Amino acid sequence: MVGVSVLGISGSVGTSTVKVLRQFPDQFDLRSFSVHSNWNVAKALVEEFSPEVICITDPKLVGKFGDSYLSTKILYGDKALIDLVQLPSVGVVVTAVVGARGVLPTIAAIEAGKKIAIANKETLVTFGPLINRLVAKHNTVMVPVDSEHNALFQLIQRETRSNIRAITLTASGGSFRTLPLEALEHVSVKQALNHPTWSMGPKITVDSAGLINKGLEVIEAHFLFGFSYDEIEVVIHPQSITHGIIETTDGACLLYASHPDMVYPIAHSLFYPNPTPQMLIERKPSTWNTFEFFPPDTKRYPGLLLAYQAGKAGGAAPGIFNAANEEAVALFLEEKISFTTIPRLIESALNQIENVFPETLDGYLEKDQETRNYIQREFNQGGVTT
Numbered sequence: 001m002v003g004v005s006v007l008g009i010s011g012s013v014g015t016s017t018v019k020v021l022r023q024f025p026d027q028f029d030l031r032s033f034s035v036h037s038n039w040n041v042a043k044a045l046v047e048e049f050s051p052e053v054i055c056i057t058d059p060k061l062v063g064k065f066g067d068s069y070l071s072t073k074i075l076y077g078d079k080a081l082i083d084l085v086q087l088p089s090v091g092v093v094v095t096a097v098v099g100a101r102g103v104l105p106t107i108a109a110i111e112a113g114k115k116i117a118i119a120n121k122e123t124l125v126t127f128g129p130l131i132n133r134l135v136a137k138h139n140t141v142m143v144p145v146d147s148e149h150n151a152l153f154q155l156i157q158r159e160t161r162s163n164i165r166a167i168t169l170t171a172s173g174g175s176f177r178t179l180p181l182e183a184l185e186h187v188s189v190k191q192a193l194n195h196p197t198w199s200m201g202p203k204i205t206v207d208s209a210g211l212i213n214k215g216l217e218v219i220e221a222h223f224l225f226g227f228s229y230d231e232i233e234v235v236i237h238p239q240s241i242t243h244g245i246i247e248t249t250d251g252a253c254l255l256y257a258s259h260p261d262m263v264y265p266i267a268h269s270l271f272y273p274n275p276t277p278q279m280l281i282e283r284k285p286s287t288w289n290t291f292e293f294f295p296p297d298t299k300r301y302p303g304l305l306l307a308y309q310a311g312k313a314g315g316a317a318p319g320i321f322n323a324a325n326e327e328a329v330a331l332f333l334e335e336k337i338s339f340t341t342i343p344r345l346i347e348s349a350l351n352q353i354e355n356v357f358p359e360t361l362d363g364y365l366e367k368d369q370e371t372r373n374y375i376q377r378e379f380n381q382g383g384v385t386t
């Protein structure tokens with residue numbers, strides 16, 4: 001029995017993780033979890049799983065639900081996430097909160113030697129070199145939950161590294177793949193949240209619509225697998241059935257395919273290094289009628305090129321890319337800026353904020369904050385925003 005902690009259990013990845021835990025009650029025991037504000041979900045999960053401790057991170061809710069419910073302890077605030085992941089009974093931590101704020105509990109979990117099932121890509125994008133150093137130092141394992149990276153992780157393990165020429169991440173193309181380019185400026189939040197193949201949280205769904213999510217994933221793949229940016233490719237695959245492709249030196253391509261459901265990568269990351277037992281959901285290749293692959297249109301998806309630019313620059317640039325995007329997407333979701341302003345703000349931040357090569361967490365955090373302040377200033381002064 002492996003003890004599990006899930007950060008962000010009320011979100012899309014968190015909910016899929018609970019589905020996996022329900023399928024394998026003899027293998028996994030939910031020991032701790034967090035929600036930001038979703039008490040109804042937290043209460044129901046406490047009743048179902050009886051964890052030792054949970055955390056509510058929204059500062060407006062401190063103390064609101066007392067210090068325990070049934071036999072479960074309730075903690076409040078971001079800092080308590082560290083207590084959740086460091087519980088002695090926890091063996092694996094699923095990081096499913098959204099945004100670079102996931103960094104402190106991720107570091108705490110690594111330092112406590114826990115296996116990390118990492119969904120929270122913003123943490124890896126912003127703090128990649130630091131996280132990699134810590135994983136090596138504490139001799140722990142980080143398994144990607146992102147479907148593309150999980151697919152690549154599994155493919156790469158089956159092939160000799162020197163035989164791999166390039167890796168490819170697939171992208172559905174998001175909500176606006178076929179929309180006329182001139183209409184992009186005026187799309188609504190509701191349209192952006194209408195993803196064709198995946199059901200996900202709002203931030204990542206907007207990221208996907210502009211392929212900025214794929215840009216984050218390119219950087220994530222660089223830090224996870226150590227390939228150079230010239231060896232990481234992106235292809236539009238509207239069906240979202242193939243998740244990752246490795247191209248071998250003999251010119252062959254090995255594809256990983258599965259129905260687009262996060263329970264596959266989540267189950268793999270929880271069971272790893274053991275194989276996932278038979279799952280209760282169906283895989284039906286006979287229903288996969290069409291596999292289409294196209295190169296991404298960089299006019300439609302300028303954010304993807306910006307991600308490569310930031311990744312290649314290295315240092316704090318990927319974090320500047322990420323923080324500018326987090327702030328811009330939040331403004332878009334509040335209907336304060338247009339969809340096409342998101343990449344314009346990111347480009348402006350990358351051009352205006354000096355890149356540095358931080359050695360410490362504080363160095364990265366300073367650039368993260370500087371970028372967020374920059375975007376807010378740009379917005380308030382009406383700079384590149386519309």
Ligand SMILES: NC(=O)c1ccc[n+]([C@@H]2O[C@H](COP(=O)([O-])OP(=O)(O)OC[C@H]3O[C@@H](n4cnc5c(N)ncnc54)[C@H](OP(=O)(O)O)[C@@H]3O)[C@@H](O)[C@H]2O)c1
Nearest residue numbers: 008009010011012013036037038097098119120121200201
């Ligand atoms: N969704 C996917 O299929 C998918 C696939 C691959 C990777 N990812 C990555 O996984 C992460 C989570 O994505 P998601 O789609 O599951 O997001 P989501 O549905 O928006 O869920 C976010 C979770 O984080 C919590 N949260 C929100 N604001 C918070 C804050 N300020 N502090 C702490 N916790 C906070 C939410 O709690 P409340 O519900 O209480 O607000 C919720 O539990 C992201 O990094 C995303 O890029 C997602």
